[in-house]
Amino acid sequence: MSxxxxxxxxxxxxxxxxxxxxxxxxxxxxxxxxxxxxRDIEPMRKRMRSLMQEAGLPYGDRTHTYxxxxxxxxxxxxxTQPGGAKLHDxxxxxxxxEAVNIADIDKLVExxxxxxxxxxxxxxxxxxxxxxxxxxxxWARSRAAGITGVPTFTHGDLVVVGCQPYEILERFVQHIIxxxxxxxxxxxxxxxx
Numbered sequence: 001m002s003x004x005x006x007x008x009x010x011x012x013x014x015x016x017x018x019x020x021x022x023x024x025x026x027x028x029x030x031x032x033x034x035x036x037x038x039r040d041i042e043p044m045r046k047r048m049r050s051l052m053q054e055a056g057l058p059y060g061d062r063t064h065t066y067x068x069x070x071x072x073x074x075x076x077x078x079x080t081q082p083g084g085a086k087l088h089d090x091x092x093x094x095x096x097x098e099a100v101n102i103a104d105i106d107k108l109v110e111x112x113x114x115x116x117x118x119x120x121x122x123x124x125x126x127x128x129x130x131x132x133x134x135x136x137x138x139w140a141r142s143r144a145a146g147i148t149g150v151p152t153f154t155h156g157d158l159v160v161v162g163c164q165p166y167e168i169l170e171r172f173v174q175h176i177i178x179x180x181x182x183x184x185x186x187x188x189x190x191x192x193x
Contacts, residue, residue: 002055002166010173016079016088018072018138019150022065027103029064051163058097066095069135071102074112074122076131076138081117090115 006012022035032041045061052059071091078084090111094100100107105126112122125131145154153160153169155176160168
């Protein structure tokens with residue numbers, strides 16, 4: 001994945017910022033045909049598959065979209081746990097490659113267990129919504145920044161939108177490093193669905 005390669009090659013710090021992607025999707029999900037009613041979704045799926053393949057990411061034949069809110073809250077919790085960063089990749093795979101309903105608490109807890117994290121703690125986080133405020137703050141930050149799609153890569157006032165090849169992201173980082181002395185350092189954030 002491009003982000004892992006960037007972290008290996010450059011002194012970057014990644015902070016995932018959650019984004020309200022289709023927040024009104026019901027817990028049982030919605031078919032892509034319904035979500036994109038009146039549009040030919042097959043070219044969209046082919047383009048997405050091509051972009052994911054180019055980025056080295058798995059992408060399955062999903063037919064539905066699911067509400068990602070609970071998965072985002074779980075991701076915010078995972079960021080506070082030792083080894084929790086790997087949960088972001090696991091949630092991506094579950095949603096985009098395996099078509100798992102990531103609004104289902106039992107399925108989320110199962111993913112947590114597969115990644116070696118504490119299932120009971122994860123269930124408590126999901127049932128009590130203890131990371132709701134953190135995700136609310138991320139959503140507000142995304143809206144305030146004018147982010148309308150994911151992924152979005154930001155550093156100060158610089159923005160790169162969409163799934164980009166490694167070379168584009170590398171130029172983005174090199175530009176930031178090259179201009180570091182011209183402005184105060186700022187964090188690089190990644191909006192996450």
